Amino acid sequence: MxxxxxxxxxxPHSTVKRYNHQAKYDxxxxxxxxxxxxxxxxxxxxxxxxxxxxLPMLGHMGSFDRPSADIGDVLEVYLHGxxxxxxxxxxxxxxxxxxxTVSASHIDGLCLTLTPNSHNLNYRSAVLFGYATxxxxxxxxxxxxxxxxxxxxxxxxxxxxxxPNAAEMxxxxxxxxxxxxxxxxxxxxxxxxxxxxxxxDEDLVKRVWTGVIPMYTTLGExxxxxxxxxxELPGYLRDFVKETNEDAKAYAYDAINVEVPKKKxxxxx
Amino acid sequence: MxxxxxxxxxxPHSTVKRYNHQAKYDxxxxxxxxxxxxxxxxxxxxxxxxxxxxLPMLGHMGSFDRPSADIGDVLEVYLHGxxxxxxxxxxxxxxxxxxxTVSASHIDGLCLTLTPNSHNLNYRSAVLFGYATxxxxxxxxxxxxxxxxxxxxxxxxxxxxxxPNAAEMxxxxxxxxxxxxxxxxxxxxxxxxxxxxxxxDEDLVKRVWTGVIPMYTTLGExxxxxxxxxxELPGYLRDFVKETNEDAKAYAYDAINVEVPKKKxxxxx
Numbered sequence: 001m002x003x004x005x006x007x008x009x010x011x012p013h014s015t016v017k018r019y020n021h022q023a024k025y026d027x028x029x030x031x032x033x034x035x036x037x038x039x040x041x042x043x044x045x046x047x048x049x050x051x052x053x054x055l056p057m058l059g060h061m062g063s064f065d066r067p068s069a070d071i072g073d074v075l076e077v078y079l080h081g082x083x084x085x086x087x088x089x090x091x092x093x094x095x096x097x098x099x100x101t102v103s104a105s106h107i108d109g110l111c112l113t114l115t116p117n118s119h120n121l122n123y124r125s126a127v128l129f130g131y132a133t134x135x136x137x138x139x140x141x142x143x144x145x146x147x148x149x150x151x152x153x154x155x156x157x158x159x160x161x162x163x164p165n166a167a168e169m170x171x172x173x174x175x176x177x178x179x180x181x182x183x184x185x186x187x188x189x190x191x192x193x194x195x196x197x198x199x200x201d202e203d204l205v206k207r208v209w210t211g212v213i214p215m216y217t218t219l220g221e222x223x224x225x226x227x228x229x230x231x232e233l234p235g236y237l238r239d240f241v242k243e244t245n246e247d248a249k250a251y252a253y254d255a256i257n258v259e260v261p262k263k264k265x266x267x268x269x
Numbered sequence: 270m271x272x273x274x275x276x277x278x279x280x281p282h283s284t285v286k287r288y289n290h291q292a293k294y295d296x297x298x299x300x301x302x303x304x305x306x307x308x309x310x311x312x313x314x315x316x317x318x319x320x321x322x323x324l325p326m327l328g329h330m331g332s333f334d335r336p337s338a339d340i341g342d343v344l345e346v347y348l349h350g351x352x353x354x355x356x357x358x359x360x361x362x363x364x365x366x367x368x369x370t371v372s373a374s375h376i377d378g379l380c381l382t383l384t385p386n387s388h389n390l391n392y393r394s395a396v397l398f399g400y401a402t403x404x405x406x407x408x409x410x411x412x413x414x415x416x417x418x419x420x421x422x423x424x425x426x427x428x429x430x431x432x433p434n435a436a437e438m439x440x441x442x443x444x445x446x447x448x449x450x451x452x453x454x455x456x457x458x459x460x461x462x463x464x465x466x467x468x469x470d471e472d473l474v475k476r477v478w479t480g481v482i483p484m485y486t487t488l489g490e491x492x493x494x495x496x497x498x499x500x501e502l503p504g505y506l507r508d509f510v511k512e513t514n515e516d517a518k519a520y521a522y523d524a525i526n527v528e529v530p531k532k533k534x535x536x537x538x
Contacts (some may be wrong), residue, residue, distance in 0.1 A: 012316040012317070012318070013315055013320055013322065032517070038376050038379075038484070039374055039376060039392070041310045041312075041372055041374070043310075043312040043320075043321040043323050043324065043370065044321065045314060045319070045321060046282055048281070048282075048518040049281070049282040049368075050314070050368035051282055051312075051368045051369070051370045051398045052312040052313065052314060052321035052370050053282065053313050054321075054323070054370045054372040054396055056311065056372070056374045056392070056394045056480065058390075059365065079463050081321075085354045091433070099319035099320045100320070101312065101320045101321050101322070101323045103310055103323040103325070105308055105325045107307050107308060109489075110307075110421065110422065110488075112422070113432050113494075114428075114429060115429050115430040115431065115433065115437070116414060116418040116425070116426060116429050116431060116440055117414075117433050117437040117440075119421075119425075119508065121307075121308070121327075123308070125325045127323055127516075129320040145385060145386075149385045149388065152379065152388075153379065153381070154463060155331070156381070156385070156388075157385060158382050159476070159478075160382075160383060160385050161384040161467055161470070161473050161475060161477065162384065162385060163378070164384065164385065165388050168384070168386040169384075172386055183385070187297050190492070190494050190495070191494045193494075193496075198430055201430070204430050205496070205498045206498050206499065207428070207499065208428060208429050208430065208495065208499065209428075209491070209493070209497060209499040209502060209503050209506060210494040210496070210497045210499075211491055211492050211493035211494045211497050212491070212492050212494075213488050213489065213491045213492075213506075213510060214488065214489030214490070214492065215307070215486060215488055215489070216486070216487055216489065217482055217484060217485070217486055217487070218484070218485055218486070218487040218518075219482050219483065220378075220384075220482065220484070220485065220518065220521055220522065221483070221529070221530050222478070222480055222481070222482045222483075223459070223480050223481050223482075223483065223522075223525050223527050224478070224479065225459050225460070225462075225479040225480045226478035226482075227462075227468070227474070227479070228478060228479045228480050229474045229475050230476065230477065230479075234478050235477060237478060237482075248352030249487075249489065252489055253489065253492075256492050258492050261489070261490050262294070267361070
């Protein structure tokens with residue numbers, strides 16, 4: 001961790017307007033939310049349309065200049081996406097880079113109260129604003145590909161056929177987003193307490209269940225491709241599935257300050 | 270279902286450029302993806318910023334004029350969000366409504382191949398383009414609140430204190446997005462087959478695991494609020510958790526044409 005927590009500057013477009021006791025501006029929190037998201041939503045303006053374009057893309061944060069940079073340090077967002085030809089071209093043709101908005105959101109629980117209006121979510125969301133340019137330098141492109149690959153599955157890169165060949169490098173576009181500012185929001189805790197006029201309503205509190213339904217992402221049993229020849233699942237993949245599931249579940253229950261239940265009723269699918 | 274599947278018009282900003290064998294334009298598929306998402310990302314242009322604003326919001330599709338409308342019919346998106354004061358104001362002050370881009374994405378699996386460049390995801394994503402206006406009519410506002418509430422947890426509305434009182438109606442803003450067009454993308458199946466020069470590499474195929482790691486959202490054990498008086502979890506909530514978990518898991522495995530495994534190794538958290 002950096003000696004002191006770095007924060008993004010509060011600018012009009014990045015300042016959380018409401019419930020700002022939930023607002024986060026420290027890089028460590030915001031970058032953590034972005035890197036925990038399997039996909040990011042990238043929005044940018046399109047010349048002849050009143051609608052921003054929004055594309056789901058794979059991405060991860062890193063620093064080519066300081067590969068050892070900490071999650072709380074100044075980092076760039078590296079993006080890789082299939083549907084982004086439009087984005088790539090716009091990024092190429094704009095001088096300082098294409099202004100993009102990068103969003104990541106996780107839901108950690110459904111918070112149920114006595115009346116729908118006070119229902120809420122436990123969640124983590126982050127938005128970064130920055131300028132996207134196409135990465136042309138070979139070394140940086142390779143660095144970004146590895147960061148993005150291992151960002152999804154730790155250690156996958158060296159456990160595949162790498163480096164990519166010339167054709168693959170050619171056909172793959174990587175964007176680097178220089179972040180100018182950003183913000184995040186995190187909501188944890190149990191369901192909000194209702195107003196007294198509801199809490200004092202005996203019949204109501206006797207019929208309406210209140211509390212939190214934890215929500216988290218689960219990775220299932222890896223299913224080999226028909227021609228897969230590695231009969232036993234490699235340890236790094238077994239660990240990835242196990243740890244991802246443990247961490248996701250732990251976060252959802254930690255958010256409401258309860259132990260992860262031993263029995264797995266929640267998975268009785 | 271409508272007698273014939275309705276499709277959104279292909280307009281430049283809504284046309285999927287690449288891998289368009291995966292592109293979907295039928296309303297039923299696209300609306301289903303949107304309604305299955307617990308949160309939506311709403312992007313819109315901001316006057317004095319080069320960056321689109323993107324907000325995570327709760328939303329669900331419906332039709333106030335034809336409440337019985339099918340998922341494949343023409344529907345509006347109803348949005349409810351806490352952080353959207355800026356959005357609400359813009360929507361109020363723009364005549365035909367504020368142009369917004371509504372995005373929803375689900376990841377159903379990680380597809381692992383011999384080389385990172387051919388790695389892929391099983392996913393469902395949808396984007397809708399439309400004009401957002403503030404819902405002022407009381408009846409429609411109530412309709413929207415119920416649709417959004419029950420869209421997250423079926424039957425929750427009538428199992429809470431409703432209708433909202435005057436103060437709650439006042440403090441709650443609902444947006445209606447009249448959809449002009451949209452598109453979706455769905456990827457299913459096992460990991461893509463690699464190029465022959467990799468498949469023919471004995472050492473490579475013997476060391477690199479290929480296949481799909483299913484991914485799905487899980488709801489945990491509901492945790493009552495401290496003052497909850499409904500000791501037994503109501504049936505509609507028990508069913509919601511059970512069915513949501515079964516459906517999410519089933520989709521992820523169906524996407525790769527395999528049975529949901531009986532044993533729950535995947536949940537060994």
